[in-house]
Amino acid sequence: MKRLFTPIFSLSTVCLLSGCLSVPHPFQNDGKMSKGSVANAPTSRLDVPVPEDTSLSPEGRKIWADQVTQALLDQSVPAIAQKPRKGDWWLKLRTEERGDMIVPLYSVMTPQGAIRATEEGPAVPTVLWKAASPETIHTASQQGAGQVVNVLTGIMAEDMEEDPHSLKHRGAKIWFQGVTGAPGDGNISLARAFTVSFRGTKDTIQTSKKDADFMVATTVKITDGPAGSRNNPQQNIRIDWRVTDKDDKEVGIATQLHDIPAHSLDQMWGDVAVAAADEAAGAVEEMITRYSSRDAKPLPDPTKPAKDKK
Structure with missing residues (x-):
């Protein structure tokens, strides 16, 4: 399986991060209605x-x-x-x-x-x-x-x-809903590798929806490709990592596409799962960061003295 690592999930991987632009949500009402809060403004427009x-x-x-x-x-x-x-x-x-x-x-x-x-x-x-x-x-x-x-x-x-409870001061809680559609041990191998890839980061993978900030659901689809030469048929693999927020609004989708030797993933995924999951984890973190604006620079408040803007 190691020989599949580079051609499948390294330089040839295509990641389509739809919906990954920095999108502000300053008018969402979470019910707290704190005085002067922008994120908790009383209307959503x-x-x-x-x-x-x-x-x-x-x-x-x-x-x-x-x-x-x-x-x-x-x-x-x-x-x-x-x-x-x-x-x-x-x-x-x-x-x-x-x-x-x-x-x-x-x-x-x-x-x-x-x-x-x-x-x-x-x-x-x-x-x-x-x-x-x-x-x-x-x-x-x-x-x-x-x-x-x-x-x-x-x-x-x-x-x-x-806000001490915002994502600027803590990691995101991610409910990982698992992997479906993969042949062989792909569902299990991809799920395990994706969970492991988040160790050491500020974000946390959890197996329940309770208090989750974001959800990740992964699907795998393999279709028959060209017949190939010298009796080496191909298959097309597509892995979609869909990220949604706690209100089920789409944050983005990271898509990995490539051709593989036919049926080469029908049993053990091995290093292929590790490579795919590691790259997907980076894409998921990027989507969450851009969507939540947790790395965005605060806008200076003109009503405050300059020393308070630091």
């Missing part, structure tokens, strides 16, 4: 009202708000194009004219109407901005939404920093 900015026509302002809202939704931020509602965080859109350029500004507002942070979008020639062409507004909205996501991630990171 970010309002995006039509701006009062006069650099665009009324129609152009609405297009801008709608485009920013859609761009945020595309990045899993629960944005709604509407006037700010009581208790909601919201996004204030405005511009500044600098010479012959227009600079779009995006301010994340607290429910109390205070500016939490402001980001500047790339400057746009005034003539293009005021013409409000769909392409210009779309491009600006996409760029602005990306900056807003970074702000929200930083806000959530600050909240996590202050």
Whole structure:
């Protein structure tokens, strides 16, 4: 089995980490409702009202708000194009004219109407901005939404920093649901190797759902491949490591793909299981880190003295 190690699961492995972008969740309500907490805000939306900015026509302002809202939704931020509602965080859109350029500004507002942070979008020639062409507004909205996501991630990171029970201060608890579909001893070998690969890391594998932060379920599928030459038929192996959060929302999937000699894994997996599980463990940790933003840098709080921002 050692001879299979390199060609199967080393340089040739393809890992597709869908859903692995850094996604902020600053508006989720876990019921604690602690005062001033961003992560425990009372509503689960970010309002995006039509701006009062006069650099665009009324129609152009609405297009801008709608485009920013859609761009945020595309990045899993629960944005709604509407006037700010009581208790909601919201996004204030405005511009500044600098010479012959227009600079779009995006301010994340607290429910109390205070500016939490402001980001500047790339400057746009005034003539293009005021013409409000769909392409210009779309491009600006996409760029602005990306900056807003970074702000929200930083806000959530600050909240996590202050919470002693957050993933910034402890390892994630992972409920591993095991492996299905593998031939031979693959289900058992992959499961054991995956569990062992987490030893020495800050995260913990557990065999129950109780208090788990994330869940991992693994499936293996083998299909017949080309006949090959000199009577050496091939099979295609696909291993999916699906990660979900405690609410069963998909975090991402790490997929390993390769061709193998036909039936070479029908009995003992040996080093192949170790190599596959070790690589998958790294991918799972990366997905959890990006999804939870546990390594994100907190956003400085403008209401605090500089010495408290360290």
